[in-house]
Amino acid sequence: MKLVLDSNIFCQDYRLASANFRLLREGLHIIPADLKVPEVVLDEVANRFREILEEALAAAKKAEKALNRLLRRPVQSALTSISVIQEAQAYREWLLSKLKELGAEILPYPEVPHKEVVERDLQRKRPFKRDGSGYRDFLIWESIRRLMLWGTERIIFVTANTKDFGDGPRVAPELQKDILNPDRLELVPCLKNFNDKFVVPRLRMVDDLKARLQSKAGTSFNITHWLRDSLVDLLRNEELGPIVAGFPDGVGSVYPTEIVAFEAIAIDDVRELSEHERLVRITVQVDIEFSVDIDWDDYTWCSEVREWAGECSEPFIWSSSKHVDRLKLGITLVLDSTGEKLVDAEIGLIEGSYGSVELTSW
Helix, strand or coil, X not given: CEEEECHXXXXXXXXXXXXXXXXXXXXXXXXXXXXXXEHHHHHHHHHHHHHHHHHHHHHHHHHHHHHHHHHCCCCCCCHHHCCHHHHHHHHHHHHHHHHHHCXXXXXXXXXXXXXXXXXXXXXXXXXXXXXXCCHHHHHHHXXXXXXXXXXXXXXXXXXXCHHHXXXXXXXXXXXXXXXXXXXXXXXXXXXXXXXXXHHHHXXXXXXXXXXXXXXXXXXXXXXXXXXXXXXXXXXXXXCCHHHHHCCCCCCCEXXXXXXXXXXXXXXXXXXXXXXXXXEEEEEEEEEEEXXXXXXXXXHHHCHHHHHHHCCCCCCCCEEEEEEEEEEEEEEEEEEECCCCCEEEEEEXXXXXXXXXXXXXXX
C-alpha cells in the first residue's frame, strides 16, 4: 500500500503529536504502507505554519500592549526575539526530518507543460475552480496520478478536501478519467478514518488493562478522577458556542466552568499502540455548567444570540449567564504500558444540544 497525505491533514496537527499520528507511525510498519508526501504539500504546510505563527504573534503583541496600558509599565516578553522567517524555516526542516524518520518519500514537483496546465484551468476541470484557483491541488493530483502509472499496489489518499477531489471512497468521476485503474485509488477524508480501517484492527487488544480500568482496580490511573480534574480544562481549548448555544463561530463566548454530574463513562477499546504505549478510547456523557457571555454587537447582528438571550430593548455593554448542557464526548487516551501513567489525551467528538463536531483524534 502507498499512502499519500494532503496538506490539510498535517495542518490539523503541525507537530504530528496527536493520537492519530501516533497510530500512523505504528501503522506504517504493521500494514505495511509506504508514506508518500508531495513536495508541494511540504511547502504548503510550512507556509501555513508561517501564516499561523504571524497571526498568533500579532494577537500576542496586541494583548501585550493592552497589559502595558493597564499596568502602566512594560511587561517582560520574549516575543521580540521570535523571527517568523527563521521559525518557519526551522519548522520545515523539522517536518522534513520527522517525515524521513517515518520512511516517507518526498515526491518532487511534477514537470507538466504550461500549456497542459492552462488548458485544464480554462476547462475548469478538477481540481481547478471557476475562479482559477487550484494550482497546488493540481500538482498534488498529478503526483498521485504518476504514482499510479506503474505497479498494482493500492493507493490511499487522505485529504479533507472532498470538495475538489471527491467524497470518497473513489475520487470524483472527472478525476477518474485521468487514471487507468480508478479502483486502485481510495479517498479517505481524515487520518482517523484511515487508522480505524487499516491500523486499529491490526493492533492487539489489551483486555486485561481494559478490565482493570473498568474495575478501577490494579491500576493507579482512575479515569473518573482524571476526568473530574482535567475535563473542563480540555474543553476550554475548543470552540463550544455552536454546540452548546447554537452561536456561529466567533460569536459570543461559551466557557465551561464546572462539572455538574457524570451520567455515563464507557471504555470502548484498549489496544497496544506500541511496546511502551496503550491506546484507550472512552465515551463520556456529562452535565457541564457553562458561562455564556455576549455583548451588544453579538445581540444586534446575530439572530441566534437574540433567540438565546430573549427580547431586550435596552442596549447593554456585556451580559453573562450560566447554562448547564449535557455533552457526549469521545476521548482518546494514551497510557504507558502499565496503565499507570497518562501520556496524552485528546477530545475527538463533542455532541451537545445544538449539534456536534468530530475533531481530528476521534
